[in-house]
Amino acid sequence: RLDSITNSRAPRSLPDDRLALLNEGLLTSLGELSHAGSLQQLPMSLTKARGKVWLAKVESDAKLTFQAIQGDKKASFKFEDLAPADHALLSRLVVRHRPDDKEAQAMAGIYMELAGNTKVADEYYDKAGPEFKQQLEDLFN
Numbered sequence: 001r002l003d004s005i006t007n008s009r010a011p012r013s014l015p016d017d018r019l020a021l022l023n024e025g026l027l028t029s030l031g032e033l034s035h036a037g038s039l040q041q042l043p044m045s046l047t048k049a050r051g052k053v054w055l056a057k058v059e060s061d062a063k064l065t066f067q068a069i070q071g072d073k074k075a076s077f078k079f080e081d082l083a084p085a086d087h088a089l090l091s092r093l094v095v096r097h098r099p100d101d102k103e104a105q106a107m108a109g110i111y112m113e114l115a116g117n118t119k120v121a122d123e124y125y126d127k128a129g130p131e132f133k134q135q136l137e138d139l140f141n
Helices: 002-006 016-035 084-097 102-114 118-128 130-140
Strands: 053-058 063-068 074-078
Touching: 016 053, 016 084, 016 102, 084 102, 102 118, 102 130, 118 130
Parallel strands: none
Antiparallel strands: 053 063, 063 074
C-alpha cells in the first residue's frame, strides 16, 4: 500500500478551536517575517498557482500576496482559502527562517500531519524535542 510507505501512522485531526489558534500562530509568524523584510524568493508550489511562486507579503487582514518566480504576476489569497497543503508549506517556510525555534518545528509538524504526511510530521516533532511531545498529545486529544 502506498500510504504505508509515506506515513508511519494515520494522521490525526484537530478540533476547530485548536486549529483556529494554530492558524493564528502561523499567521503571526508569517506577518513578523513579512514586516521584518525577511521574506525571500523561496519557490513553492501553491495549490492555487500554476507555476512556482514565493510569499511576497502578509497583510494585517490575513491576506497573503504571492508573486510568480518567473515574471511579475502577483495574486493575493485569504489564509483560510488556502489548502492544508499550502498551510504546511507556509509553516515550513517559517522553520526555514527560524531553524532553532522549537515551537516553529512543532507547528510545521502539526501542519504536515494535518496535510496527511505523518512521516515528515514526526521528523519535525523530533526536532521540536521531547518537551513538545506531551503538548502535542494533549493538543490532538
